[in-house]
Amino acid sequence: MGDLFQLFAVSAVVMGVSQTLSRERIFAPLRARLGGKESWLGYLVSCPYCVSHYVAFVLVPLTGTNVIRVTVGGWLGYALSWVLSTLLITVIAAFFRVVFWFVDETQGLVKRRQRTEEEETATMRLHREQAEQTLNHHDPETREPSPPVPH
Structure with a gap:
């Protein structure tokens, strides 16, 4: 259970750091210095999925999150475990990124809906005020009496 928590925790950190x-x-000046999205190097640091590979590649050995263990021993086994664990964490981080995108998008929809409702309320208030002004302008108490109708 501790390994599972660490796997998700490191994946969340990878997602957050790569997104940042x-x-x-x-970090826009760094991305611009590397050529922005027009150059291959700039694109590699402008892509959250790409950056998550680099971040995971660094964090897996630092945190000891080698969740995929291979049967090959020695340095080759360690390297395989490192690379495969990095790929797994990157995939989980990508899933987290999609979930957070939906959360952000939902929040954006809620804010847009609230803004639309506020605009509709303001429009209705304006129409009501205009109608009240029109009625007050034609109020019988303030209006001059009309001439009598001949018989």
Whole structure:
């Protein structure tokens, strides 16, 4: 159970760090210096999925999250375990990214719906005020009496 928690925790960290490096404004100068999306190197640091591979490749040995164990021993076994665990964490981080995208999109839809409702309320209030002004303008108490109708 501890390995599963660590797997998801490291995947969440990979998702967050890769999203920050590849999308946030604070790292825009670095991405621009590397050529932006027009160059292959700039594209590799502008793609959250690509960056998540690099981040996971660093975090797997630092955190000891080798969740995939291979039967081959020695340095080859360690390298295979490292690469396969990195790929698994990257896939889970990509899944997290999709989930968070839906959460962000849902929040955006809610905010847009609230803004639309506020605009509709303001429009109805404006129409009501205009109608009240029109009625007050034609109020019988303030209006001059009409001439009598001849018989």
